[in-house]
Amino acid sequence: MTELSEERRMIQDSARVFTRDRVRPAADRLDPVKGEIPRELMEEMAELGYFGILIPEEYGGLGLGAFEYCLVAEELARGWMSVASLIARGNALIGSLKAMTPEQKKVYLPRMARGEFLGAFSLSEPDAGSDVANISCRAKRVGDEWEITGNKYWCTFADGADFIMVFARTDPKVDPKARHKGISAFMVEKPRGKLPEGVAGTVIPKIGYFGWTTWELAFDKCRVPAANLIGEEGRGFYLATAxxxxxxxxxxxxxxxxxxxxxxxxxxxxxxxxxxxxxxxxxxxxxxxxxxxxxxxxxxxxxxxxxxxxxxxxxxxxxxxxxxxxxxxxxxxxxxxxxxxxxxxxxxxxxxxxxxxxxxxxxxxxxxxxxxxxxxxxxxxxxxxx
Structure with missing residues (x-):
């Protein structure tokens, strides 16, 4: 097995101690009552840099790689898998990094690295799970905004997040031989603790993965600024899989x-x-x-x-x-x-x-x-x- 460097060993040890002292006790206390991950725990994770592990240093992140990201995630999951999943809410955009404009990087990434701008991911739908190309949620251009309408499923942290990354079909014509084309990605900003304006939600009852809530969302002409389109229009499928x-x-x-x-x-x-x-x-x-x-x-x-x-x-x-x-x-x-x-x-x-x-x-x-x-x-x- 790969021998860990001293730096990686220190990262692992630090995450292990944090999990032992803070994460596991919180999980043991809150999971049985389906309680939410405490906000103060998230703030401590932010101080440790966990939301910016993959974010480049020039944007305030740690500028590390998948290896360090997974070292930390493994240790956190020993305490509570939901907390190990939470770090993706700050590192989540890294797959889309190349598609973002320089202005978007300057606005979003430093805040994400500080844990001040955490996201939820809204890709799946009632009829689009493993078959991602089957997305039917639509976005229509209206002046300087996009108007999103349709249903989404399995959106965890939709309420607690500061934004939701939503994938919707912007080309109404679906090519049966290339169904993945015509899907775009949008950054839907929202108040923490609430769903976006124009979005209603129903909590999905789960048998586990407690600590945060998973939602079914209904978008009803939800307005998003045109500047919040991530990447090229119609190429959202590639962002989702990047x-x-x-x-x-x-x-x-x-x-x-x-x-x-x-x-x-x-x-x-x-x-x-x-x-x-x-x-x-x-x-x-x-x-x-x-x-x-x-x-x-x-x-x-x-x-x-x-x-x-x-x-x-x-x-x-x-x-x-x-x-x-x-x-x-x-x-x-x-x-x-x-x-x-x-x-x-x-x-x-x-x-x-x-x-x-x-x-x-x-x-x-x-x-x-x-x-x-x-x-x-x-x-x-x-x-x-x-």
Whole structure:
């Protein structure tokens, strides 16, 4: 496995201490009651620079790479996956960086790096999930503004964010052979704590991923200044997919963090829980489970490091990014399930946090492209498209 440099080790250690002292206690307290991530915790994350890890130094960011981004995400996910996901709300525009105008970079990026301008991502729709090109939400030019109308789904943090990145179809004519064309991206600015004017929302009831709210949104002639168009009109699909390699490595990091949290909790329980006159960690069945869990985590981590190195070197690695996302997310569900099993009946209660790791790990197989989508991408690279 890649040996971490001293600088990267310091970044990892700092994130680990922050998670131990601040993130995990907040999660243990708030997740059971579906409470929101505290604003003061976000402010502390901003002070640590977590919202600007990928943002260039000239705009106030740390100017680091996918490797450091994933190191931090993995550690945060050991405490609460929602917090590990939150850092993307400041680094989220990095995939669109090349498409932004110099003026937009000067206005948006420094505020994002300071944690003062966090975003939500609104791409999916009721009929456009994995099939992103099926977007039907429309934007019509009206003078110096765009008017957005349509429904969006799975928009997490829509209320708490300072802006929503919305993808809508600006060309009413859909080419059946090139459905991805004609989609544009818009920066919809809004007051923190509210939805934008012209947008109504319904909360989606989830089984996990607590700490923030996920919404179904209905845009009804929502007005956006023409200057808030990100990139070229009609090329929003390419913006949505530009950062997928980093996003999938980030999901792998979150998956690994969840699995490590499950393993950590299971080891602690195996040492303390006594049955038949001895700690259950003395029984071969439990010892072998832990050995297998630890091995799978290390394998996923090694693959993630390799993918991150490729991303930071500018080497195209969409196949490898899909591989690590697939392997790490599937591994996380297995490992957290085994951790829950080691807890026995106690694992199936909210008295122990292992059930949170398990619930959240299940989601990693779905978002940022389902496991089935990853397998299609990988097999297309190996065998060619069917």
């Amino acid at each position: 950062g997928l390699e980093t996003a999938r490595a980030h999901t792998a990091a979150r998956s690994i963090g969840l699995a490590q949290a499950g393993l950590d909790d299971a080891i602690g329980h195996a040492k303390e829980r006594r049955q038949f006159g001895q700690a259950i960690g003395a029984f071969q069945a439990i010892r072998f489970k832990i050995a297998s869990m630890a091995t799978e985590i290390e394998a996923a981590r090694a693959l993630m490091y390799t993918v991150c190195e490729k991303i930071d070197q500018g080497v195209r690695c969409d196949k490898e990014a899909s591989m690590v996302k697939l392997f790490a997310s599937e591994m996380a569900e297995r490992v957290t399930s085994e951790a829950l099993q080691i807890f026995g009946g106690g694992g199936y209660t909210t008295l122990n946090q292992v059930e949170r790791h398990w619930r959240d790990a299940r989601l990693t197989k779905i978002f940022e492209g389902t496991s089935e989508i990853q397998m299609r991408i990988i097999s297309d690279h190996i065998l060619g498209r069917a």
